[in-house]
Amino acid sequence: EPEVTQTPSHQVTQMGQEVILRCVPISNHLYFYWYRQILGQKVEFLVSFYNNEISEKSEIFDDQFSVERPDGSNFTLKIRSTKLEDSAMYFCANGQGGSGANVLTFGAGSRLTVL
Amino acid sequence: LAKTTQPISMDSYEGQEVNITCSHNNIATNDYITWYQQFPSQGPRFIIQGYKTKVTNEVASLFIPADRKSSTLSLPRVSLSDTAVYYCLVGDMYSSASKIIFGSGTRLSIRP
Numbered sequence: 001e002p003e004v005t006q007t008p009s010h011q012v013t014q015m016g017q018e019v020i021l022r023c024v025p026i027s028n029h030l031y032f033y034w035y036r037q038i039l040g041q042k043v044e045f046l047v048s049f050y051n052n053e054i055s056e057k058s059e060i061f062d063d064q065f066s067v068e069r070p071d072g073s074n075f076t077l078k079i080r081s082t083k084l085e086d087s088a089m090y091f092c093a094n095g096q097g098g099s100g101a102n103v104l105t106f107g108a109g110s111r112l113t114v115l
Numbered sequence: 116l117a118k119t120t121q122p123i124s125m126d127s128y129e130g131q132e133v134n135i136t137c138s139h140n141n142i143a144t145n146d147y148i149t150w151y152q153q154f155p156s157q158g159p160r161f162i163i164q165g166y167k168t169k170v171t172n173e174v175a176s177l178f179i180p181a182d183r184k185s186s187t188l189s190l191p192r193v194s195l196s197d198t199a200v201y202y203c204l205v206g207d208m209y210s211s212a213s214k215i216i217f218g219s220g221t222r223l224s225i226r227p
Contacts, residue, residue: 035217043159089156093158102164102204104151104159104161106158107158109157
């Protein structure tokens, strides 16, 4: 079964530092998403990305965040100047679009701890 | 995306059939109903998707009445490992799928 791979699995950082979370998507799945989940809370949409552009973003996804496909395959989420409240699980998800538009494959997540 | 309403939590016992109902009164003609399962510290996992009547796969069944304003996820003979949060989502299956929003889900607890 195709997988979405995320690295690192866990990152601890100091407040104010920059963090880059990485995702290796499924080949030929052209829709990319980042979600976050604060401990004990629901899965929150951050941003969707298609055709090398942001499709939509939530109010959470402010100037502190950015997404890229640096090498045309991997997909990254950069968090600048991290804050304590950025501590959460960050999930990358991948979708085929078309008739599979609502069927997303999620990675195992990257746990970010900001101290 | 149509708003969905699910029970916050449910309890059941091993070997029982569990039915989780989701209300989506404002479902649109092109909307499909999709259910995900999430275990602690893992990403959500697709379970099943349907448009109308009944869909069954190796994991679950999905029952959708004719008016499509609700749907019921049915888990046959649950085990402890079915303890998870279950999310119901409604959206246009053929859209660009640019913003897929998860609600609060139903926290299912299975007891021995």
